[in-house]
Amino acid sequence: xxxxxxxxxxxxxxxxxxxRHTRPAGNLISRGPRRIGGHPKxxxxxxxKITHQALSALKSHLASDAPRDLRAAFAEDSGRARRYxxxxxxxxxxxxxxxxNDETLAxxxxxxxxxxxxxxxxxxxxxxxINTTEGRAVLHTALRAAxxxxxxxxxxxxxxxxxxxxxxxxxxSDGVRSGSILGATGKRFxxxxxxxxxxxxxxxxxxxxxxxxxxxxxxxxxxxxVDGAHIADTLSGxxxxxxxxxxxxxxxxxxxxxxxxxxxxxxxxxxxxEAAVALHFAALSTALDKVARFGLKEDRVFGFWDWVGGRYSxxxxxxxxxxxxxxxxxxxxxxxxxxxxxxxxxxxxIERNLPMLLGLLGVWHRLVxxxxxxxxxxxxxxxxxFPAYLQQLDMESNGKSVGLDGKxxxxxxxxxxxxxxxxxxxxAFFQLLHQGTDVIPVEFMIAARGHEPQLAHQHxxxxxxxxxxxxxxxxxxxxxxxxxxxxxxxxxxxxxDRLAPHKTFPGNRPSITFVYEMLxxxxxxxxxxxxxxxxxxxxxxxxxxxxxxxxxxxxxxxxTALLPVVKGENSGEGHDSSTLMLAxxxxxxxxx
Ligand code: F6P
Numbered sequence: 001x002x003x004x005x006x007x008x009x010x011x012x013x014x015x016x017x018x019x020r021h022t023r024p025a026g027n028l029i030s031r032g033p034r035r036i037g038g039h040p041k042x043x044x045x046x047x048x049k050i051t052h053q054a055l056s057a058l059k060s061h062l063a064s065d066a067p068r069d070l071r072a073a074f075a076e077d078s079g080r081a082r083r084y085x086x087x088x089x090x091x092x093x094x095x096x097x098x099x100x101n102d103e104t105l106a107x108x109x110x111x112x113x114x115x116x117x118x119x120x121x122x123x124x125x126x127x128x129x130i131n132t133t134e135g136r137a138v139l140h141t142a143l144r145a146a147x148x149x150x151x152x153x154x155x156x157x158x159x160x161x162x163x164x165x166x167x168x169x170x171x172x173s174d175g176v177r178s179g180s181i182l183g184a185t186g187k188r189f190x191x192x193x194x195x196x197x198x199x200x201x202x203x204x205x206x207x208x209x210x211x212x213x214x215x216x217x218x219x220x221x222x223x224x225x226v227d228g229a230h231i232a233d234t235l236s237g238x239x240x241x242x243x244x245x246x247x248x249x250x251x252x253x254x255x256x257x258x259x260x261x262x263x264x265x266x267x268x269x270x271x272x273x274e275a276a277v278a279l280h281f282a283a284l285s286t287a288l289d290k291v292a293r294f295g296l297k298e299d300r301v302f303g304f305w306d307w308v309g310g311r312y313s314x315x316x317x318x319x320x321x322x323x324x325x326x327x328x329x330x331x332x333x334x335x336x337x338x339x340x341x342x343x344x345x346x347x348x349x350i351e352r353n354l355p356m357l358l359g360l361l362g363v364w365h366r367l368v369x370x371x372x373x374x375x376x377x378x379x380x381x382x383x384x385x386f387p388a389y390l391q392q393l394d395m396e397s398n399g400k401s402v403g404l405d406g407k408x409x410x411x412x413x414x415x416x417x418x419x420x421x422x423x424x425x426x427x428a429f430f431q432l433l434h435q436g437t438d439v440i441p442v443e444f445m446i447a448a449r450g451h452e453p454q455l456a457h458q459h460x461x462x463x464x465x466x467x468x469x470x471x472x473x474x475x476x477x478x479x480x481x482x483x484x485x486x487x488x489x490x491x492x493x494x495x496x497d498r499l500a501p502h503k504t505f506p507g508n509r510p511s512i513t514f515v516y517e518m519l520x521x522x523x524x525x526x527x528x529x530x531x532x533x534x535x536x537x538x539x540x541x542x543x544x545x546x547x548x549x550x551x552x553x554x555x556x557x558x559x560t561a562l563l564p565v566v567k568g569e570n571s572g573e574g575h576d577s578s579t580l581m582l583a584x585x586x587x588x589x590x591x592x
Pocket of ligand 1 (some may be wrong): 197199202249251252253311549550
């Protein structure tokens with residue numbers, strides 16, 4: 001799939017949450033779990049006593065004086081929307097359709113203070129090794145810092161290195177876009193294939209698709225899955241003479257990426273010879289020694305650093321495909337948008353601070369109300385991969401059940417994150433959002449203007465749908481209203497009685513709506529950075545390390561161990577009978 005047209009393509013352990021408490025009762029806001037307390041079996045709790053007190057205060061508030069009827073809350077307070085909307089330039093976050101009031105916000109702000117979120121934020125920005133299980137700083141913010149900033153890791157200012165790589169990326173992308181960098185047979189590159197997975201794929205795919213109106217470079221393609229179908233389908237339409245391959249891998253060991261890179265190498269070599277590799281490949285990695293073995297010259301290798309987490313790496317060399325698509329000026333605007341959010345996160349008071357509030361509302365919904373998941377619904381087709389991107393950002397960061405102290409977490413941690421663009425989702429899963437037994441907070445996003453002035457009428461329809469859904473989730477429809485509507489349409493009284501319960505909507509289903517003027521590179525960078533910092537805020541309150549991902553290791557280890565079994569090279573001693581039988585069935589079906 002091309003990118004100018006483009007782009008590729010738990011429930012959290014319920015030890016603490018009881019789904020019976022998450023079921024809405026009529027028009028009441030459903031009540032979450034009652035219990036937030038230290039784990040009795042595990043000594044010193046990871047969360048401080050004052051954090052527990054702040055959480056307990058929120059739980060009491062939920063049970064007593066948090067708004068229960070949002071319709072009434074809006075009717076009683078004409079200033080509610082204005083009061084519960086915060087902004088940064090043209091970005092607005094309206095959270096007035098969440099069941100909160102001034103007291104809720106004061107208590108949430110108290111929770112952030114009790115958990116020391118501001119101090120931890122400052123440690124992150126200062127380059128302290130807050131990724132404690134890997135002993136690393138967490139400095140994706142340095143990747144978008146101004147050239148004259150001074151951010152130190154082990155006493156060394158990293159900003160000059162960051163800008164040196166950005167400059168090298170700029171020279172390379174200019175060359176590919178202008179045609180001064182050519183393939184082995186002297187032809188211009190018309191197609192660029194990025195091979196990577198996880199953070200080395202999701203960000204570039206998502207952003208390249210999101211910024212399609214800004215594409216003026218070669219077509220972009222993304223290959224991630226080790227399923228040979230992905231690379232076969234991608235390469236099948238391409239000409240090796242005009243194809244540039246980018247191998248993106250922080251570690252340069254990831255099996256999917258290395259396997260696809262070998263296939264792509266064969267695609268180039270079989271047609272153009274071994275010498276063409278140096279001209280048709282570029283690599284993005286922190287593991288420069290491993291890249292060297294791939295046979296690339298220095299000017300084709302773009303490095304980054306171990307203080308950049310994979311899922312936070314879009315701003316680094318991993319952003320090269322995006323830069324090739326939209327140019328270095330557009331990429332600079334994208335970084336500037338993120339920088340604007342960084343500055344805001346660092347300096348705005350909690351009650352006007354978008355990432356703080358978004359994180360605190362996330363905690364309110366997850367820990368206090370007990371909602372198990374959240375839905376991300378961009379009313380923006382070009383953000384169609386944003387929910388998938390956020391799944392890695394959020395769930396790989398906060399999908400942990402061990403606290404910073406190595407003991408089981410004392411509260412729930414990150415929710416399940418999922419979503420699809422509107423309006424499509426309306427015709428798929430919105431039924432459950434409106435009438436299902438779980439309350440799922442929704443985060444809507446909508447631009448004031450689309451990029452197609454000739455289709456402004458379609459954009460108006462899109463906006464109307466977005467606003468209608470948040471209003472419907474909030475208002476609901478009472479049985480009485482449903483009954484009256486049926487009878488007004490000519491339905492008999494007895495039939496109206498029978499049907500009205502099915503046409504009743506509980507309402508009071510929370511949502512947050514983001515509005516921005518237009519989805520520009522700057523606006524996208526700002527939105528992504530907002531969500532990065534939101535994940536950070538929530539992690540501090542959960543008391544977990546958001547920056548490791550040990551949970552992906554076991555499956556990788558077992559896949560390596562099972563490969564000889566799948567190939568029939570060994571009997572698989574030590575594996576369970578289900579796994580062995582499945583492998584055997586597959587071998588038999590293949591006729592091995
Ligand atoms: O899925 C685990 C993970 O390590 C992610 O965190 C990372 O983004 C992805 O694999 C890809 O890793 P790499 O960039 O090293 O190939």
